[in-house]
Amino acid sequence: MGGLAAGLACARAGWQPRLLEQAAQFSEVGAGIQLGPNATRLLHGWGLERGLAAVAAFPPQLRVRSATDGTQLGLMRLGATFAQRYGAPYATVHRADLQRLLLEGVRQARVDLQLCSAVTGVRQLENEVLVRVNDGADVQGDVLIGADGLWSAVRSKVFGDAPPAFTGHLAYRAVAVQRDLPALLRTADVTVWLGPRLHVVAYPLRGGDWLNVVAIVQGRSRGPAQDWHQAAIAADLQTAMGRQCAPLQDLVRAMPAWRLWALHDRDPIAGAHEMVRGRVALLGDAAHPMRPYFAQGAGMAIEDAAELGRILAMAGSADIDVPAALRAYADNRWERCAQVQARSRRNGRIFHATGPMRWGRDVSLRLLGERLLDQPWLYEGPALA
Numbered sequence: 001m002g003g004l005a006a007g008l009a010c011a012r013a014g015w016q017p018r019l020l021e022q023a024a025q026f027s028e029v030g031a032g033i034q035l036g037p038n039a040t041r042l043l044h045g046w047g048l049e050r051g052l053a054a055v056a057a058f059p060p061q062l063r064v065r066s067a068t069d070g071t072q073l074g075l076m077r078l079g080a081t082f083a084q085r086y087g088a089p090y091a092t093v094h095r096a097d098l099q100r101l102l103l104e105g106v107r108q109a110r111v112d113l114q115l116c117s118a119v120t121g122v123r124q125l126e127n128e129v130l131v132r133v134n135d136g137a138d139v140q141g142d143v144l145i146g147a148d149g150l151w152s153a154v155r156s157k158v159f160g161d162a163p164p165a166f167t168g169h170l171a172y173r174a175v176a177v178q179r180d181l182p183a184l185l186r187t188a189d190v191t192v193w194l195g196p197r198l199h200v201v202a203y204p205l206r207g208g209d210w211l212n213v214v215a216i217v218q219g220r221s222r223g224p225a226q227d228w229h230q231a232a233i234a235a236d237l238q239t240a241m242g243r244q245c246a247p248l249q250d251l252v253r254a255m256p257a258w259r260l261w262a263l264h265d266r267d268p269i270a271g272a273h274e275m276v277r278g279r280v281a282l283l284g285d286a287a288h289p290m291r292p293y294f295a296q297g298a299g300m301a302i303e304d305a306a307e308l309g310r311i312l313a314m315a316g317s318a319d320i321d322v323p324a325a326l327r328a329y330a331d332n333r334w335e336r337c338a339q340v341q342a343r344s345r346r347n348g349r350i351f352h353a354t355g356p357m358r359w360g361r362d363v364s365l366r367l368l369g370e371r372l373l374d375q376p377w378l379y380e381g382p383a384l385a
């Protein structure tokens with residue numbers, strides 16, 4: 001997501017990006033993604049408004065429910081309310097559809113796209129950066145943007161820090177066609193179920209025809225850490241969840257083909273120096289991987305891409321100071337991304353709370369509802385420096 005968005009933003013800024021993707025073809029896991037107005041506003045600005053409207057769903061509300069007894073704890077209006085408040089909608093979209101949308105934008109912008117091109121080395125010279133591809137030829141450029149995700153090779157080559165750490169949380173994910181589900185389980189809303197040491201999020205995709213469900217439980221990772229697509233069985237999830245309310249158990253039972261994802265993250269970024277080194281900058285999960293409890297990982301990657309495009313558009317002349325431009329990009333991005341990373345961790349603690357903290361959470365949600373759930377600082381988008 002971040003690489004495609006960055007390619008598009010940089011091409012629109014008048015640069016000639018070359019996208020190097022290790023995979024042989026573009027394909028995404030069968031899972032959904034929520035996009036707040038901070039992200040959809042940028043997609044609209046790139047001319048993708050109609051394309052997004054054709055593939056996304058626009059849930060009218062977000063409901064928070066207790067996983068144990070099913071009661072409603074809080075509600076936030078999305079739909080037209082959100083679109084009016086923030087000037088852009090709250091959308092839910094299949095990852096493959098969002099990828100296809102960005103890919104179309106990239107192709108229209110005539111971005112050079114190279115598949116089967118894994119970056120294996122990076123060398124910075126005074127006036128250029130050389131990227132080794134597939135242990136073979138070097139590709140030369142003015143700037144290298146490492147948008148290569150959680151296990152970023154660019155990050156490990158240039159920054160040399162430790163890999164991301166396992167969070168102790170497992171994400172089980174499944175998608176289904178809504179008409180194949182019992183009528184009571186079909187929904188147009190985003191629903192977040194909060195239980196002790198677990199939470200479950202369900203929302204529609206593809207104009208509401210599909211349903212995406214993610215269940216997060218605490219446990220040990222067994223499969224390969226980098227695999228986003230481990231096969232999982234509903235029985236394991238049911239055991240990990242324990243006894244919850246009947247509608248939630250019904251939902252878990254009804255969803256076909258669960259997949260498992262061991263969640264990893266890093267500490268929130270401590271400064272711009274963690275996002276840029278000379279002519280190399282990081283973007284998206286490579287820079288600031290986060291727990292998905294704010295539904296903003298892809299959103300932050302899209303925001304990064306827009307800011308990169310903005311800075312590079314300003315630095316449009318041939319004799320620009322590339323490291324200074326990248327430094328400005330990182331200066332403008334790191335604090336907001338660090339805040340979202342920290343809030344994502346905090347949300348995890350609140351969502352999975354037990355005992356008095358859980359009681360306090362439920363009371364606050366019942367009393368304050370939308371005032372607690374809405375996040376204007378996030379959805380209004382970043383302040384422009």
Ligand SMILES: Cc1cc2nc3c(=O)[nH]c(=O)nc-3n(C[C@H](O)[C@H](O)[C@H](O)COP(=O)(O)OP(=O)(O)OC[C@H]3O[C@@H](n4cnc5c(N)ncnc54)[C@H](O)[C@@H]3O)c2cc1C
Nearest residue numbers: 001002022034118119148149284285292295296297298299
């Ligand atoms: C359970 C779960 C739910 C989520 N829900 C949401 C949500 O609702 N909303 C949201 O905004 N975010 C969500 N996220 C986060 C979101 O998925 C990520 O933040 C987002 O995918 C990051 O995009 P990226 O482009 O930085 O990295 P990736 O999507 O990981 O893309 C990295 C790309 O780099 C390529 N690559 C890797 N290494 C190399 C190499 N050496 N050379 C060349 N190419 C390489 C990969 O093949 C891949 O195409 C969720 C995450 C999880 C785990």
